[in-house]
Amino acid sequence: MNNIDLINKRRIFGIISHPDAGKTTLTEKLLLHGGAIREAGTVRARKNSKFAKSDWMEIEKQRGISVTSSVMQFEYNDKVISIMDTPGHNDFGEDTYRILTSVDSAVMVIDAAKGIEAQTKKLFQVCSMRGIPIFTFINKLDREAKDPLESMQELEDVLGLPSVAVTWPIGCGKEFEGIYDRLKNTVYLFKKKEQIYLGEEKVQSSKLDGVLSQSNLENLRYAMELLDGAGNEFDLELIKQGKLSPVFFGSALADFGVTEFLEHFLQISPPPSKRKTTTGYVEPTDEEFTGFIFKIQANMDPNHRDRLAFLRICSGTFVRGMNVTLSRTGKQMKLSQSTHLMANERETVDTAYAGDVIGIYDSGNFQIGDTLTNSKEKVFFEPLPTFPPELFCRVSAKNSLKGKNFQKGVEQLAQEGAIQVYKNEYNEVVLGAVGVLQFEVFEYRLVNEYNTDIRMESIDFSVARWVKTDDPESLKKYQNSRCMLVYDHYERPVLLFTNAYALKSFQERNEDIILVEALDVI
Ligand code: G4P
Numbered sequence: 001m002n003n004i005d006l007i008n009k010r011r012i013f014g015i016i017s018h019p020d021a022g023k024t025t026l027t028e029k030l031l032l033h034g035g036a037i038r039e040a041g042t043v044r045a046r047k048n049s050k051f052a053k054s055d056w057m058e059i060e061k062q063r064g065i066s067v068t069s070s071v072m073q074f075e076y077n078d079k080v081i082s083i084m085d086t087p088g089h090n091d092f093g094e095d096t097y098r099i100l101t102s103v104d105s106a107v108m109v110i111d112a113a114k115g116i117e118a119q120t121k122k123l124f125q126v127c128s129m130r131g132i133p134i135f136t137f138i139n140k141l142d143r144e145a146k147d148p149l150e151s152m153q154e155l156e157d158v159l160g161l162p163s164v165a166v167t168w169p170i171g172c173g174k175e176f177e178g179i180y181d182r183l184k185n186t187v188y189l190f191k192k193k194e195q196i197y198l199g200e201e202k203v204q205s206s207k208l209d210g211v212l213s214q215s216n217l218e219n220l221r222y223a224m225e226l227l228d229g230a231g232n233e234f235d236l237e238l239i240k241q242g243k244l245s246p247v248f249f250g251s252a253l254a255d256f257g258v259t260e261f262l263e264h265f266l267q268i269s270p271p272p273s274k275r276k277t278t279t280g281y282v283e284p285t286d287e288e289f290t291g292f293i294f295k296i297q298a299n300m301d302p303n304h305r306d307r308l309a310f311l312r313i314c315s316g317t318f319v320r321g322m323n324v325t326l327s328r329t330g331k332q333m334k335l336s337q338s339t340h341l342m343a344n345e346r347e348t349v350d351t352a353y354a355g356d357v358i359g360i361y362d363s364g365n366f367q368i369g370d371t372l373t374n375s376k377e378k379v380f381f382e383p384l385p386t387f388p389p390e391l392f393c394r395v396s397a398k399n400s401l402k403g404k405n406f407q408k409g410v411e412q413l414a415q416e417g418a419i420q421v422y423k424n425e426y427n428e429v430v431l432g433a434v435g436v437l438q439f440e441v442f443e444y445r446l447v448n449e450y451n452t453d454i455r456m457e458s459i460d461f462s463v464a465r466w467v468k469t470d471d472p473e474s475l476k477k478y479q480n481s482r483c484m485l486v487y488d489h490y491e492r493p494v495l496l497f498t499n500a501y502a503l504k505s506f507q508e509r510n511e512d513i514i515l516v517e518a519l520d521v522i
Contacts, residue, residue: 003317003353007284008271010355012312013135014084014100016124017109018117022139026109026252027072027083030262034074034081071310071357073340079266082357094417094434095295097387098368100126102294102312102357105133105269112138112145112172112249116158124159129385131242135265136163141179142190142251145172149223152247162244164232166264167257168223169249171216178212179249179257180220182227183234183264187211190256240270272355275314277371278380282315284354288375289316289324293366294384296416307362307416308339311372314381318352327371327380335372337361368417388517389420389432392461392496393439396428398453409450413442414489422486422494425476430486430496431456432464459484461496463503465515469493478506 017023072083084099100106106127110116116124127134138151145151148169155163170177170187178189180203187196187208198205203224208217238244246268250257274281282290295310321336338349339359349358360366369384397406410429414421419442420432433439439456446452461484467475472493475485482502486494495515497503507515 004285006353007355009078010080010082010272010353011105011266011269012082012084012103012272012355012357013105013107013265013269014103015107015109016100016120016127018111018114018119021109021111021114021117021120022252023109026107026137026139026258027085029252029255029258030081030083031072031074032255033259033262034076071340073356076262077266080355081266082355084357094387094389094420094438096123097126097434098294098384098417100132101130101384102292102310103132104272104355105135107135107137107265108245109137109139109252110151112140112148112151112169113143115146115151115154121159124161126387128159128161128242133239133242133269134161134245135261135269136245136247137252137257137261138169138247138249139252141169141172141249141257142176142254143173145169148249149226155245155247162232162238163247164234164239164244165227165249166234166246167248167250167260168220168227170212170220175213175216176251177216179260180224181260182224188257188260190254236268239268272314276382278382282379282381284315286315288373288379289318289322290314290371290373290375290379290381291318292381292384293368293370293372296362296366296368307364307366308359309362309366309370311358311360313352313354313356313358315354316374318349318356318358320348320350322374324372324374325378326365327373327378328367329365331365333365335360364412367415386420387434388464389434390462391433391436391439391458392464393431393456393458394424394428395431395442395454395456398455402452405450405452406446406454409446409452413445418442418445420488422488424484424486430459459496460498462499463497465495465497465503465517467493467495468514468516478510482506 015023015027072085074081084103100123108120108124110120124134136155138148152163152165155161166183167179167181169179176190178187180187185198185200185202187198189195189211196207196211198207203221212220232244234246235244239246246264248257248261248264250261252258272284274283291311291313293309293311297308297310318335318338320338321334323332323334325332337360340347340349352358371379371381373379397403410421413419419438422430422432424430431439431442443454443456446454469475475493475495478495479485482498483506484496486496488494497506
C-alpha cells in the first residue's frame, strides 16, 4: 500500500463532553466494535484508575478521575482510528485544550436530557477556533430526553453551530423505539434489533405502519417534514470546515445508534490534512518526516524519571531508529524508543505514518510545541496556543535548602505544559492554571518526584492579560490590590486582575496600553 492510501485510512479525533454525558461509555463501545478491547468495562476501569501504574497517578485514584490522557487506536472498516482521550472532569487542565490541537475532528457527546453543559461549551470553543469538523452524538435516548428538535436548536442558540440531523430518534425513554437514518432511508429498531429499509418513500412508507407506535410515527413524520423543508442541507464542505455539525442520536450504554454513527463518521470525517508551519504548509504526503509534540507526560515509570512525549506525525514515514532534528535547538537525535499509546499497554512502534500519534521516550529534550523532522530545511509548526489561566497561587519551598530541587521541578513542569509559571517582581513563583487540579498535581509531583514540600497560597486574581510594551518596568506603577505585574516563562510582562471588572476599569483608565488575552508559546 502506498503512503497516500495509508494516510487516507487514518482518522484522529477527540471526544468532548461534560462529565457524565457518556464519553467513556461511547469510547468503550467504539473500541469494542474495533476489536481493540474484548470486554466492556475496560475503559471504565481505566477511568476509575484501577489500572493506573505510575505513582503520581495515585491522585487519579483518590479523585476517581482521569488526569492524564492517552490515545486509543483501533481499526474498523479498513480505517485506522485514533481516539484522543481527554480528561472530562470539571477540574480539567490545559492538557485537555492542548490535546484538541492534535486532532482532525471532534465528537461532541451530549446528554439528551441535560443538553449543552458548561464544559462542552468551553471545549467546543477550542475546536471551533481551529475550524475542525464537529460531530454531535446525542446520548442516553433510552432515558427521558429533551425534544430532539429542541436539542438541535440549542446547538445553534448556545454554540452558534448550525447542525444537520443524520439520524433521528424515534421516541425516548420507555417509548424509545429506534432511530431513523436519513442518509440511508432506514429505520433501526431498538428492541427488535431489526432494520427496515424505507426506500424513496422515506418515513411516509407504509412499512412503518403498525411497527412503530402511532404517536412516535406521527412525531417522526412531522419532524422529517420540518427538517426536509426547513432544516439545513447536508453539505459536506461546510461540515469539513466545522461550520455545520452532523447530528446523531443513540444510547452508548445500550450500544444503539453507535455503529450507524461510526460508519457515517468514517465516511464524512477528514483524513489527515496539510498543517501550517511558520513558512507555509506541510502536506501529509510530503516525503520528509515531520511531527510535533503536543503533550509530555512525566514519570510514567516511577523507577526511572523518564518522560513520554506525544508526537503527532504530520508527514512522511516514521521508522524506529531514524535520525531527526529538533527544530528549536537544531539538535540531532535518534528516535529509537517509540511506543503506541493504547491505554496502559505499551508496545513498540516500528513504523508510523501521517495521522498517527506515537509516544517517544524523552530524557528532558522536548518542550510542548516542538517540531521534529528529518528534512534538511528547518521546519517549525505553528506554535500551540496557550490558554489564559483563571486561577493563581504563590508557591515556595517550605525548606529553603530545597530551593534547587524546587526550581528544577518548577522548570520541568512548566516545560511539560503541566502548569503556567510566572515570577513577580520579588522573584517569587506564581502559578497559573485553568483547573484547580493542576495545582494538586503540581504539589503532588513536587513532593513525590522532587522531594520538596511546598507552601501554596492562593491569590485572588482570575484574569491574566499579556501586555505589549517596550518598557515593562513602567508597568510597576499600576500595581495595586486589584492588579499585579508578573513575568511569564519567556520574561514577557503579564498583568493579573482580580476580576473582569478590575480589568475593564483598568482599560478605561489606560486606553493606550494594549492588553491581549494570550500570546502564543514561542
Ligand atoms: P463520562 O465519561 O462522559 O463522564 O460518562 P460515562 O461514560 O462514565 O457515563 C456516565 C454515566 O452515564 C454512567 O453511569 C453510564 O453508565 C451512564 N450512561 C452512559 N451512556 C448512557 C446511555 O446511553 N444511557 C443511559 N441510560 N446511561 C448512560 P454511572 O451510573 O455513573 O456509572 P456506572 O455505574 O454505569 O458505571
